[in-house]
Amino acid sequence: MAATNPDESKGEGVERRDFLTIATTAFAGVGIAGAAWPFIDQMNPSADVLALSSAEIDISGIPVGQEITATWRGKPIFIRHRTEEEIAKARADDNNPDLIDPETDAARVQRPEWLIVIGICTHLGCIPLRYQGDYGGWFCPCHGSHYDTAARIRKGPAPKNLYLPPYKFLSDTLIKIG
């Protein structure tokens, strides 16, 4: 090193510099962490996306035994007006030991005649086909998962029942999802 560089092992100087260096590094570290947040948060959903995070759906036009697909946050929502048989069939299987993801039908609906689920296969995100499969519910064409009339997984690679969106009945004919 150059001759102008003084001996760096002089006791006092090193100590004070170290304290100052540590304090400054810590302070600057806090600042950098704070400055990083906007760069991370900008990738989160923006205000206009969040504003669409609830949807109101009129269900008065869905006859018994029929189903519609609504969208919420860009995802398909299956709204099925179940028949008495479908409800009975779902309830009969409540304690079936074959259930992969055991859950009672009553725990999956707010009103028995309306089954409302997110229509995305819990395996790898395909959209199951309605009125198909071995259990009268849905069948996912991608890898062959079968769902029953409570949208519970019964056969195939999917690990979970179809998820339920948060929703509530604003009236007998109007539901709010989200």
Next chain:
Amino acid sequence: MRKFFLTAALSLGVVTAAPAMASEGGHIKRLDWPQDGIFGTYDRASLQRGLQVYQQVCASCHGLKRVAFRTLTDLGFTMDQVKKIAAEYEFEDGPDEEGEMFTRPGAPYDYFPSPFPNEKAAAAANGGAVPPDLSLIVKARRGREDYVYSILTGYEEAPDGFTVPEGGHYNSAFPGNVIAMPPPLSEDAVEYADGTPATVEQMAKDVVNFLSWAAEPKMEERKRIGLRVVIFLVILIGLLYGIYRRVWARVDH
């Protein structure tokens, strides 16, 4: 060093801002706005009155298409009040299950509707002059709030010898002094819910405050974060200066 930069930045600001103002044609009134300055914030009561002026006076010709109803909570409204305001408007939506378009009441995620379907229709309905969308008007004009206020309050009798062409109106603030917009504000054009007397000046101030917010809704957040950043940096500069002195004390320089 810091002082030098601050002074340089400020004097640069003064020097370049002054000729920029003077180069516009009309007479611009200078006012103090509540949102001016380092600590300036919007006056919520004025913003709410300004919204009323916009809705009842300006909206018949001018759009505000970049402002979503949901953002009106910034004005101090609750979400329920915002829903009511939005529901006063009707929007075409669809297509429904039968493929038909339908109308529905507005929701918080909707944006203020524009009065004309397109620019051609706006021109046709206004004798060829298109009323500009007001979402960014305060930022899009030199002089900002002062300019818009001066236009709104600048309608006067034309001086002797000045001929105002057909369809035009004399305005002391507008470049060239002839504006196509008829005087929009008149005494008691609106009735304020809070009982504030609706003079032309009062309404102009309120609507300009509102439009200033519409153009720069993040201004308060910006200044709030800015204050923290500036304080942080001043301390950091102090610490780094300490290190710098310490390190360089060892060099013969």
Next chain:
Amino acid sequence: MAFQTNSKIVKWIDRRLPIFSMMHHELYEYQVPKNLNWWYTFGSLAGIILMLQIITGVVLVMHYTPNTELAFDSVEKIMRDVNYGWLMRYMHANGASMFFIAVYIHIFRGLYYGSYKQPRELIWMIGLVILLLMMATAFMGYVLPWGQMSFWGATVITNLFSAFPVIGEALVTWLWGGFTVGNPTLNRFFSLHYLLPFVILGAVVVHLWALHTSGSNNPAGVEIKGKKDWIPFQPYYTAKDMLGFAVFALVFSIFIFYSPDFFGEPDNYIPANPLKTPPHIVPEWYFLPFYAILRAVPDKLGGVLLMFGAILVLFVIPWLDTSKVRSARFRPVYKWWFWVLVFDCLVLGYVGSQPPEGALILIGRLATAYYFLHFLVIMPLVGWFEKPLPVPASIHDAVLADKKAKESADA
């Protein structure tokens, strides 16, 4: 002192990829003159700003849409809806101005201390290439928000190329991808605006490579001769540059948070309208001196050539400067001409910002004439006739002389 470590992992890596040795070499063995003043911090500052621009730029692209129908709206969405989007955009827009401020100061510093002179000609010329790339990048970036100034700025600048004889029209049509500035233009500008910063980054690496080959110039303009003349970069210049960055960050923050539209034009908050030109179009402030030179010539092609010539002439100044002495500090005559040049550039900038009327036309022409005279005539002549002051024998001597002068001034 070669790089030493006890860590086995570091040793393992370093034998295969000597990044630790290289870092050590640049930080501790590379010899930096010990008398660099504050003007020398603007180079590394410009590097930091380049990185900031790239980071904020990449973020903005996540939300921006390069389409004439959507570009303006997407920028406003960034300003209103994206989390901290306003901060990202204001950082990027003001960052461009900060970049030019830092680089212009860096260039004038090089001019004053003769940093372009032998053996640093290539450092200087690569720096000028960086400047040209920056100008192209800044111009295309300004088009992206698709406001009135974006559109008309793009129209005016691309039309410059129509001045070239024979191929002019075809060239401009090719640049536009149409018969006016339009969607194809916006898309190619977006593509290049994303590409060029990385080209700049590459040029910066070459700039530094050349710098670390010849070593830094310094205010005394004499080379490092002995151990007393230099210090390692770390900790001395890291401490100094860090302080410089922090001060810069404060100035930058004041613009971003308290006057974010200071460098902007109100007209760019009006969406582009191809049928209506704003009353006065001005380029961004960093182009104003060149804009003044362009307008100083009544001939279209002549103006364009002269404007490009204003930068090209800088490429040959290592050979136009005939002085034996590097630093203007020891050049009593040239020193004054340097400040005349600085003033001249400010005058050009002012003339460029004003409508070309009355006396300003003449002033613009005189200032343009001086700009070229300075480099083509004054630089070679002053170098010949000037009698320079005695140059210090070494950097260390220069430091001692400065100290003595300061002490006698204080006393």
